[in-house]
Amino acid sequence: MADIKPPFTEETARKKVKAAQNMWNTKDPARVSQSYTPNCIWRNRASFFSGTEAIINFLTAKWNREHNYRLRKELFAFTDDRIAVQFWYEYQDAEDGMRWKRCYGLEDWTFDRESGKMCKRMMSGNDILLGPDGSGDGRWFVDGVDVEDVKIGEEHW
Template sequence: MADIRPPFTEETARKKVKAAQHMWNTQDPPRVAQAYTPTCIWRNRTSFLSGTDAIIEFLSAKWAREHNYRLRKELFAFWADRIAVQFWYEYQDAEDGMRWKRCYGLEDWTFDRETGKMCKRMMSGNDLLLGPDGNGEGRWFVDGVDVDEVLIGQEHW
Protein backbone atom coordinates (compact mmCIF):
# COMPACT_ATOMS: atom_id res chain seq x y z
CA MET A 1 0.00 0.00 0.00
CA ALA A 2 2.90 2.40 0.73
CA ASP A 3 4.14 2.15 -2.86
CA ILE A 4 1.17 4.34 -3.91
CA ARG A 5 2.22 7.86 -2.92
CA PRO A 6 0.65 11.29 -3.16
CA PRO A 7 -0.17 13.40 -4.99
CA PHE A 8 -3.07 11.16 -5.95
CA THR A 9 -4.90 10.83 -9.23
CA GLU A 10 -8.36 9.27 -9.34
CA GLU A 11 -6.77 5.98 -10.41
CA THR A 12 -4.12 5.92 -7.66
CA ALA A 13 -6.63 7.05 -5.01
CA ARG A 14 -8.95 4.16 -5.96
CA LYS A 15 -6.02 1.71 -5.82
CA LYS A 16 -5.02 3.04 -2.38
CA VAL A 17 -8.57 2.56 -1.08
CA LYS A 18 -8.84 -1.00 -2.38
CA ALA A 19 -5.37 -1.86 -1.03
CA ALA A 20 -6.54 -0.67 2.39
CA GLN A 21 -9.75 -2.70 2.08
CA HIS A 22 -7.84 -5.87 1.26
CA MET A 23 -5.34 -5.30 4.06
CA TRP A 24 -8.06 -4.67 6.68
CA ASN A 25 -9.92 -7.82 5.57
CA THR A 26 -6.85 -9.86 6.60
CA GLN A 27 -7.64 -8.89 10.22
CA ASP A 28 -3.89 -9.02 10.93
CA PRO A 29 -3.15 -6.03 13.22
CA PRO A 30 0.67 -5.95 12.80
CA ARG A 31 0.31 -6.18 9.02
CA VAL A 32 -2.39 -3.49 8.89
CA ALA A 33 -0.34 -1.21 11.16
CA GLN A 34 2.50 -1.19 8.63
CA ALA A 35 0.37 1.03 6.37
CA TYR A 36 0.57 3.85 8.92
CA THR A 37 3.43 6.09 9.98
CA PRO A 38 4.93 5.31 13.42
CA THR A 39 3.28 8.49 14.76
CA CYS A 40 -0.03 8.21 12.89
CA ILE A 41 -2.94 9.94 14.63
CA TRP A 42 -6.27 8.11 14.75
CA ARG A 43 -9.81 8.90 15.75
CA ASN A 44 -12.11 5.90 15.61
CA ARG A 45 -15.54 6.98 16.79
CA THR A 46 -14.80 8.15 20.35
CA SER A 47 -11.32 6.59 20.61
CA PHE A 48 -8.26 8.75 20.04
CA LEU A 49 -4.85 7.13 19.67
CA SER A 50 -1.45 7.52 18.08
CA GLY A 51 1.42 5.29 17.07
CA THR A 52 2.01 1.76 15.86
CA ASP A 53 1.67 0.02 19.23
CA ALA A 54 -1.65 1.76 19.95
CA ILE A 55 -2.95 0.87 16.47
CA ILE A 56 -2.04 -2.80 16.91
CA GLU A 57 -3.63 -2.87 20.38
CA PHE A 58 -6.80 -1.19 19.09
CA LEU A 59 -7.14 -3.51 16.08
CA SER A 60 -6.43 -6.63 18.16
CA ALA A 61 -9.26 -5.72 20.54
CA LYS A 62 -11.54 -4.79 17.62
CA TRP A 63 -11.14 -8.11 15.84
CA ALA A 64 -11.36 -10.11 19.06
CA ARG A 65 -14.84 -8.57 19.43
CA GLU A 66 -15.91 -8.43 15.74
CA HIS A 67 -16.19 -11.99 14.40
CA ASN A 68 -16.81 -12.87 10.73
CA TYR A 69 -15.71 -9.35 9.78
CA ARG A 70 -16.04 -8.38 6.08
CA LEU A 71 -15.34 -4.85 4.87
CA ARG A 72 -15.83 -2.78 1.75
CA LYS A 73 -14.30 0.65 1.17
CA GLU A 74 -15.05 3.02 -1.72
CA LEU A 75 -13.38 6.25 -2.78
CA PHE A 76 -15.52 9.24 -1.85
CA ALA A 77 -13.15 12.11 -2.74
CA PHE A 78 -9.44 12.87 -3.02
CA TRP A 79 -7.05 15.79 -3.27
CA ALA A 80 -3.23 15.92 -3.29
CA ASP A 81 -2.30 13.92 -0.15
CA ARG A 82 -5.83 13.29 1.17
CA ILE A 83 -8.50 10.69 0.53
CA ALA A 84 -12.07 10.46 1.84
CA VAL A 85 -13.61 7.00 1.98
CA GLN A 86 -17.05 5.60 2.59
CA PHE A 87 -17.17 2.13 4.07
CA TRP A 88 -19.47 -0.67 5.16
CA TYR A 89 -18.61 -3.76 7.17
CA GLU A 90 -20.55 -6.56 8.77
CA TYR A 91 -19.63 -8.60 11.81
CA GLN A 92 -20.93 -10.66 14.69
CA ASP A 93 -20.51 -8.77 17.94
CA ALA A 94 -18.98 -11.05 20.60
CA GLU A 95 -19.86 -8.49 23.28
CA ASP A 96 -23.52 -8.51 22.22
CA GLY A 97 -24.40 -12.20 22.03
CA MET A 98 -22.85 -12.66 18.55
CA ARG A 99 -25.63 -10.61 16.99
CA TRP A 100 -24.98 -9.48 13.41
CA LYS A 101 -24.32 -5.79 12.82
CA ARG A 102 -23.34 -3.55 9.94
CA CYS A 103 -21.19 -0.49 10.47
CA TYR A 104 -21.18 2.22 7.85
CA GLY A 105 -19.54 5.61 7.73
CA LEU A 106 -16.77 7.83 6.45
CA GLU A 107 -13.03 8.08 6.93
CA ASP A 108 -10.72 10.99 6.21
CA TRP A 109 -7.11 10.03 5.49
CA THR A 110 -3.94 12.12 5.16
CA PHE A 111 -0.72 10.62 3.79
CA ASP A 112 2.98 11.26 4.18
CA ARG A 113 4.20 12.29 0.73
CA GLU A 114 7.60 10.60 1.04
CA THR A 115 6.60 7.21 2.42
CA GLY A 116 3.04 6.92 1.11
CA LYS A 117 1.96 5.80 4.58
CA MET A 118 -1.09 7.22 6.31
CA CYS A 119 -0.26 9.80 8.97
CA LYS A 120 -3.84 10.66 10.00
CA ARG A 121 -7.04 8.58 10.02
CA MET A 122 -10.35 10.00 11.23
CA MET A 123 -13.31 7.59 11.27
CA SER A 124 -16.98 8.22 11.95
CA GLY A 125 -19.27 5.22 11.90
CA ASN A 126 -22.70 3.99 12.91
CA ASP A 127 -23.83 0.46 13.70
CA LEU A 128 -27.07 -1.09 12.53
CA LEU A 129 -28.48 -4.34 13.92
CA LEU A 130 -29.13 -6.80 11.07
CA GLY A 131 -32.43 -8.64 11.14
CA PRO A 132 -34.78 -9.30 14.00
CA ASP A 133 -32.68 -9.54 17.15
CA GLY A 134 -29.48 -9.46 15.08
CA ASN A 135 -30.04 -12.80 13.34
CA GLY A 136 -28.21 -11.50 10.25
CA GLU A 137 -31.23 -11.24 7.98
CA GLY A 138 -30.41 -8.81 5.19
CA ARG A 139 -26.64 -9.30 5.29
CA TRP A 140 -24.81 -8.12 2.18
CA PHE A 141 -21.42 -9.78 2.67
CA VAL A 142 -22.44 -13.42 3.04
CA ASP A 143 -19.96 -16.25 2.52
CA GLY A 144 -18.99 -16.69 -1.12
CA VAL A 145 -19.93 -13.13 -2.14
CA ASP A 146 -17.30 -10.70 -3.41
CA VAL A 147 -17.72 -7.57 -1.27
CA ASP A 148 -16.86 -5.44 -4.31
CA GLU A 149 -19.77 -6.90 -6.31
CA VAL A 150 -22.54 -6.21 -3.77
CA LEU A 151 -24.97 -3.50 -4.88
CA ILE A 152 -24.95 -0.84 -2.18
CA GLY A 153 -27.36 2.05 -2.30
CA GLN A 154 -29.90 3.86 -0.19
CA GLU A 155 -32.55 1.31 -1.04
CA HIS A 156 -30.37 -1.35 0.61
CA TRP A 157 -29.92 0.38 4.00
Protein backbone atom coordinates in the same frame (compact mmCIF):
# COMPACT_ATOMS: atom_id res chain seq x y z
CA MET B 1 -0.05 -0.01 -0.01
CA ALA B 2 2.83 2.42 0.67
CA ASP B 3 3.99 2.15 -2.94
CA ILE B 4 0.99 4.32 -3.95
CA LYS B 5 2.07 7.82 -2.91
CA PRO B 6 0.73 11.35 -3.16
CA PRO B 7 -0.03 13.32 -5.19
CA PHE B 8 -3.10 11.19 -5.93
CA THR B 9 -5.03 10.97 -9.15
CA GLU B 10 -8.48 9.45 -9.25
CA GLU B 11 -6.95 6.17 -10.40
CA THR B 12 -4.28 6.03 -7.68
CA ALA B 13 -6.75 7.15 -4.98
CA ARG B 14 -9.08 4.28 -5.96
CA LYS B 15 -6.16 1.84 -5.88
CA LYS B 16 -5.13 3.12 -2.43
CA VAL B 17 -8.68 2.60 -1.10
CA LYS B 18 -8.92 -0.96 -2.43
CA ALA B 19 -5.45 -1.79 -1.10
CA ALA B 20 -6.59 -0.58 2.34
CA GLN B 21 -9.79 -2.61 2.06
CA ASN B 22 -7.86 -5.76 1.19
CA MET B 23 -5.33 -5.17 3.97
CA TRP B 24 -8.03 -4.66 6.62
CA ASN B 25 -9.84 -7.81 5.46
CA THR B 26 -6.74 -9.82 6.46
CA LYS B 27 -7.61 -8.97 10.09
CA ASP B 28 -3.87 -9.04 10.88
CA PRO B 29 -3.17 -6.09 13.23
CA ALA B 30 0.63 -6.15 12.83
CA ARG B 31 0.40 -6.28 9.04
CA VAL B 32 -2.29 -3.58 8.86
CA SER B 33 -0.29 -1.29 11.18
CA GLN B 34 2.56 -1.19 8.65
CA SER B 35 0.37 0.96 6.37
CA TYR B 36 0.59 3.83 8.89
CA THR B 37 3.47 6.07 9.94
CA PRO B 38 4.98 5.23 13.36
CA ASN B 39 3.30 8.30 14.89
CA CYS B 40 0.02 8.14 12.92
CA ILE B 41 -2.86 9.94 14.65
CA TRP B 42 -6.17 8.04 14.85
CA ARG B 43 -9.71 8.85 15.81
CA ASN B 44 -11.99 5.84 15.71
CA ARG B 45 -15.46 6.86 16.84
CA ALA B 46 -14.80 8.23 20.36
CA SER B 47 -11.26 6.80 20.71
CA PHE B 48 -8.21 8.97 20.07
CA PHE B 49 -4.68 7.51 19.98
CA SER B 50 -1.45 7.46 17.99
CA GLY B 51 1.49 5.23 17.19
CA THR B 52 2.06 1.71 15.94
CA GLU B 53 1.66 -0.04 19.31
CA ALA B 54 -1.66 1.70 19.98
CA ILE B 55 -2.89 0.83 16.47
CA ILE B 56 -1.98 -2.85 16.94
CA ASN B 57 -3.64 -2.93 20.37
CA PHE B 58 -6.78 -1.27 19.02
CA LEU B 59 -7.05 -3.61 16.01
CA THR B 60 -6.36 -6.70 18.13
CA ALA B 61 -9.20 -5.79 20.50
CA LYS B 62 -11.45 -4.88 17.54
CA TRP B 63 -11.05 -8.20 15.77
CA ASN B 64 -11.30 -10.18 19.01
CA ARG B 65 -14.74 -8.58 19.43
CA GLU B 66 -15.83 -8.42 15.75
CA HIS B 67 -16.05 -11.99 14.46
CA ASN B 68 -16.62 -12.83 10.78
CA TYR B 69 -15.60 -9.26 9.88
CA ARG B 70 -15.93 -8.33 6.19
CA LEU B 71 -15.31 -4.81 4.91
CA ARG B 72 -15.90 -2.78 1.77
CA LYS B 73 -14.42 0.69 1.16
CA GLU B 74 -15.21 3.10 -1.67
CA LEU B 75 -13.51 6.33 -2.70
CA PHE B 76 -15.64 9.33 -1.70
CA ALA B 77 -13.29 12.24 -2.55
CA PHE B 78 -9.58 13.06 -2.78
CA THR B 79 -7.01 15.83 -3.04
CA ASP B 80 -3.31 15.47 -3.72
CA ASP B 81 -2.48 13.99 -0.26
CA ARG B 82 -5.89 13.25 1.31
CA ILE B 83 -8.59 10.68 0.65
CA ALA B 84 -12.14 10.44 2.00
CA VAL B 85 -13.67 6.99 2.10
CA GLN B 86 -17.16 5.61 2.56
CA PHE B 87 -17.23 2.13 4.10
CA TRP B 88 -19.49 -0.67 5.23
CA TYR B 89 -18.60 -3.72 7.25
CA GLU B 90 -20.47 -6.58 8.83
CA TYR B 91 -19.54 -8.63 11.86
CA GLN B 92 -20.81 -10.74 14.71
CA ASP B 93 -20.42 -8.86 17.98
CA ALA B 94 -18.84 -11.09 20.64
CA GLU B 95 -19.82 -8.54 23.30
CA ASP B 96 -23.48 -8.66 22.23
CA GLY B 97 -24.30 -12.36 22.04
CA MET B 98 -22.70 -12.78 18.58
CA ARG B 99 -25.51 -10.77 17.00
CA TRP B 100 -24.87 -9.59 13.44
CA LYS B 101 -24.26 -5.89 12.89
CA ARG B 102 -23.32 -3.60 10.02
CA CYS B 103 -21.28 -0.44 10.43
CA TYR B 104 -21.73 2.45 7.99
CA GLY B 105 -19.22 5.24 8.04
CA LEU B 106 -16.75 7.70 6.62
CA GLU B 107 -12.99 8.05 6.99
CA ASP B 108 -10.71 11.01 6.36
CA TRP B 109 -7.13 9.98 5.55
CA THR B 110 -3.99 12.14 5.27
CA PHE B 111 -0.78 10.69 3.82
CA ASP B 112 2.92 11.29 4.25
CA ARG B 113 4.22 12.31 0.82
CA GLU B 114 7.57 10.54 1.07
CA SER B 115 6.60 7.19 2.55
CA GLY B 116 3.08 6.94 1.10
CA LYS B 117 1.90 5.79 4.53
CA MET B 118 -1.12 7.23 6.30
CA CYS B 119 -0.21 9.79 8.98
CA LYS B 120 -3.77 10.63 10.10
CA ARG B 121 -6.97 8.56 10.10
CA MET B 122 -10.27 10.00 11.32
CA MET B 123 -13.24 7.58 11.37
CA SER B 124 -16.92 8.09 12.12
CA GLY B 125 -19.25 5.10 12.04
CA ASN B 126 -22.65 3.89 13.16
CA ASP B 127 -23.78 0.32 13.77
CA ILE B 128 -27.15 -1.21 13.01
CA LEU B 129 -28.47 -4.60 14.03
CA LEU B 130 -29.02 -6.98 11.10
CA GLY B 131 -32.42 -8.58 11.42
CA PRO B 132 -34.83 -7.81 14.22
CA ASP B 133 -32.89 -10.02 16.62
CA GLY B 134 -29.39 -9.77 15.14
CA SER B 135 -29.80 -13.07 13.30
CA GLY B 136 -28.10 -11.62 10.24
CA ASP B 137 -31.17 -11.26 8.04
CA GLY B 138 -30.27 -8.86 5.25
CA ARG B 139 -26.51 -9.45 5.33
CA TRP B 140 -24.67 -8.33 2.21
CA PHE B 141 -21.28 -9.92 2.72
CA VAL B 142 -22.29 -13.56 3.10
CA ASP B 143 -19.84 -16.43 2.77
CA GLY B 144 -18.84 -17.08 -0.82
CA VAL B 145 -19.71 -13.56 -2.01
CA ASP B 146 -16.90 -11.14 -2.90
CA VAL B 147 -17.53 -7.79 -1.18
CA GLU B 148 -16.89 -6.12 -4.56
CA ASP B 149 -19.84 -7.98 -6.12
CA VAL B 150 -22.41 -6.56 -3.68
CA LYS B 151 -24.55 -3.81 -5.20
CA ILE B 152 -24.84 -1.08 -2.57
CA GLY B 153 -27.38 1.61 -3.32
CA GLU B 154 -29.96 3.81 -1.68
CA GLU B 155 -32.41 0.92 -1.47
CA HIS B 156 -30.12 -0.55 1.19
CA TRP B 157 -30.41 2.33 3.66
